[in-house]
Amino acid sequence: MSSENFKIQIRKGLLEFCVLQIISSKEVYASEIIEELKNSKIIVVEGTVYPLLSRLKKSNYIQHSWKESTQGPPRKYYSITESGLGHLKELIISWTDINSSVKKLFKTKK
């Protein structure tokens, strides 16, 4: 397993978590989500976000509405649902758990 593959797997696992986190803070449209993910280097190509958004919507974690934009065509804004917030909380708990256990593991090694 190369380090590249490692990165891919980690990113893939965290993508859903990060997207939900971004949407939970405010109503955002797809391009904003993509910008944030790109800035934090969670995604490499933009296209990978769309299937994920589609799945999150199917699971009823997020919803969207169309809004007029001052420049260009109307935009699709995403927001988080009640069950999405619940799901995000669970994810945060799991992530904190994993994160602290990994940290602990590295501390004892030293």
Add this chain to the structure above:
Amino acid sequence: MKKTFTISLGHSIFNVEEDAYEILKRYLDSIKNYFQKMENDSEIIRDFELRIAENFSSKMTSNKKFVDLNDVKDVIKIMGSLDDFKEIYQGDLKSEEKKEKKNINNKLYRDSSNRIIAGACSGIAEYFKIDPIIVRILFVITVPLNLIVYIILWIGIPTKDFDPNLRKKLYRDKENGIFGGVAQGLSNYLKIDVTLIRVFFVISLFFGGAGLLFYVLLWIFTKEAKTIGEKMNMSGFNVNLSNIEEFIKKKQTI
């Protein structure tokens, strides 16, 4: 001078150069097919188009009013090609994909998506991954014996819709051909040296002329590759960055 197409993409209108249009169309088709299969959600492709439109819009200035090949290449680089998307399904869908592949390979179907009578020839062609026109002509040459075979196939095999976009197409390549470009077209299609095919045709002249008949029928029933799209279909074209780069390079040398 270059021909452009006017397209509507994600609520916006763009003028796209012909070669850029062909690539973009192929790209969107491949993605549409893939996500339709994986997620069964047509909204993904709409969002995709919206984002591509945003991207194109940001590239247009008062001096640049049309989308060219480089713009399309950039967009594909940003959005990602099929190989990138396969990555996200790594693991969880591998087994399913394999299953489907196996099904297609092992079973003979009549092809209901591309048929003249009952799709038997086309189904055989799909099975062997060759162009239906070849099977059809072989069938016609050997009538009446094959008429019986055809009817048996018609009755005996179930139909199935195959994905037409995954199919390579046989064209005559007149640019590089001697007479009608049939041999060159076959060579592009089968990825065999054209000389070999020509020798085969010439030799067959001495054995009752079946080769000549085959040649003439192929000449009549295949189209000449004229547009850029048809030329790309000739040897199969999978939209990814390295293929597009190769395509651009080839264009520049011409």
